[in-house]
Amino acid sequence: MPATRTRLILTTAFATLLGAGTVAALAGVAAWRAGWYDIGATTQHFQPVYTVLEQGMHYSVRRHARSVAVPALGDRAQVLRGAAVYRDNCAQCHGGPGVAPGNHGLSMQPVPGPLVDASRHWKPRELYWLTRHGIKMSGMPAWEFHLSEDEMWATVAFVMQLPTLNAADYRAMTAPPGEPAR
Amino acid sequence: MKAPIALAVLMLLAGCGDAGRPAGGVNGDPARGKVALGQYGCRACHMIPGVTGSKVYVGRPLEDLAKRHFIAGTLPNDQANLVRWIRDPQAIDPGTAMPKLGVSERDAMDMSAYLLAH
Numbered sequence: 408m409p410a411t412r413t414r415l416i417l418t419t420a421f422a423t424l425l426g427a428g429t430v431a432a433l434a435g436v437a438a439w440r441a442g443w444y445d446i447g448a449t450t451q452h453f454q455p456v457y458t459v460l461e462q463g464m465h466y467s468v469r470r471h472a473r474s475v476a477v478p479a480l481g482d483r484a485q486v487l488r489g490a491a492v493y494r495d496n497c498a499q500c501h502g503g504p505g506v507a508p509g510n511h512g513l514s515m516q517p518v519p520g521p522l523v524d525a526s527r528h529w530k531p532r533e534l535y536w537l538t539r540h541g542i543k544m545s546g547m548p549a550w551e552f553h554l555s556e557d558e559m560w561a562t563v564a565f566v567m568q569l570p571t572l573n574a575a576d577y578r579a580m581t582a583p584p585g586e587p588a589r
Numbered sequence: 590m591k592a593p594i595a596l597a598v599l600m601l602l603a604g605c606g607d608a609g610r611p612a613g614g615v616n617g618d619p620a621r622g623k624v625a626l627g628q629y630g631c632r633a634c635h636m637i638p639g640v641t642g643s644k645v646y647v648g649r650p651l652e653d654l655a656k657r658h659f660i661a662g663t664l665p666n667d668q669a670n671l672v673r674w675i676r677d678p679q680a681i682d683p684g685t686a687m688p689k690l691g692v693s694e695r696d697a698m699d700m701s702a703y704l705l706a707h
Contacts, residue, residue, distance in 0.1 A: 449624055451641040461643060502630075505679065507688035513630035520633045521647045523686070574679075574686050 448516035457517070464542060468529070472536035480531055480564040487580065489565030492558050494581040496550070497522070503581065505574025515546050523569045534563045615668050617695075617702030625696045626703060634687075638707045648687060655705045661685070671701040 438444065452460070493503070500512030500519040512519050525534060538559050541549030550559060565580075572580065623639060626632060632640045634648035657666050661682055664670040673680075675697040678687040692700070 449628065451627060454641050457641045457643075502633075502688060504686040505688055507690045508630060510691075513690065514628045516627070518627070518630050518633040518642065520643065520645070524645070524647050574684060 448514065451516065461517075464545075465528075468533050468537055468542075471540075472530070472533040475532035475536055477532050477535070478560055480560065480567065482564075485561045485564045486568055488558070489561035489563070490580040491584075492554065492562045493565050494583075496554070497562065498581070500546070504569070504572055504577040506577065506581075517545055519546065522566050523572075526567045526570055531563050531567060534566055535559060538562055615702050615705050617668075617698035617700075619699065619703040619706050622696075622699030622701070622703035625692075625700050629690045629692055629696070629700075631690075631700070637704070651704055652707065654707075668698075668701050668705060671704065672697040675700060 451457070498506060499509045500515065501522045502508040502512065503521075504523060507513070508519065529537070537547070538554075539549060539551045541547045554562070569577075626637055626640050631637060631651075632642035632645075634645060636642070636645060636650040636652070638652045654666075654671075660666050660670055660674050661678065664674060664681065672694070675690075676692050676694070677689050678685050679689055
């Protein structure tokens with residue numbers, strides 16, 4: 408008798424879970440297929456969704472960058488080279504002190520964000536990993552096949568210096584070649 | 590002799606009525622301004638109530654803006670000055686790290702309307 412009773416409870420629980428799962432899956436497929444989700448970049452994520460996605464991105468980068476070996480960073484020539492790479496490839500979306508990103512960077516969702524505070528959130532090896540591999544579904548491209556190893560590390564070296572630069576310093580360091588730094 | 594002083598005091602007191610509201614009222618469409626704040630990347634550097642984004646302290650958080658007395662440390666806080674600052678911050682403070690973002694008059698108006706109401 409107790410055995411039958413236990414079996415009945417287990418069968419009921421299993422059937423209930425299966426039924427609820429099926430209904431939830433069907434509802435999910437219906438919402439997906441109907442296109443109810445607004446994919447437009449003028450509507451924002453709910454803050455909790457944004458926070459969870461962003462935090463997950465941080466965890467993933469931290470883990471994947473663990474094995475990156477960091478070369479010597481920060482000599483003047485390297486930082487200046489990084490400034491040029493930054494000006495030509497990064498500032499369009501991330502801007503710089505006193506310098507706005509281009510329109511495509513401003514209206515991206517998620518917004519690419521400034522990098523002046525990046526060294527507060529990331530270690531050099533994580534910045535390198537982010538630059539090399541990019542971030543899926545965020546608009547951040549991978550630079551592995553477009554920049555040399557030295558250029559990526561030079562960019563990291565420059566980004567590490569960004570918090571110490573004011574608008575005038577930034578303008579001077581990223582002045583186009585041939586133009587006197589103001 | 591005393592009447593003008595009394596009148597002046599009354600006018601000052603009347604100005605205190607609507608606490609937190611800049612003098613002269615606020616024009617513009619705050620709902621449209623909220624979307625515009627997302628579309629000019631404001632939230633990249635500033636935390637703004639009701640606008641989704643990261644925890645960021647590159648620019649100052651923009652909550653309770655209506656309660657502040659000055660913008661950028663120098664400008665009296667009213668909507669006209671806020672619009673001026675949003676549209677061309679470097680004209681007011683050449684050393685500021687805040688860039689000129691190409692904001693139109695109308696968009697700056699709507700953005701300031703949202704900011705002054707939150």
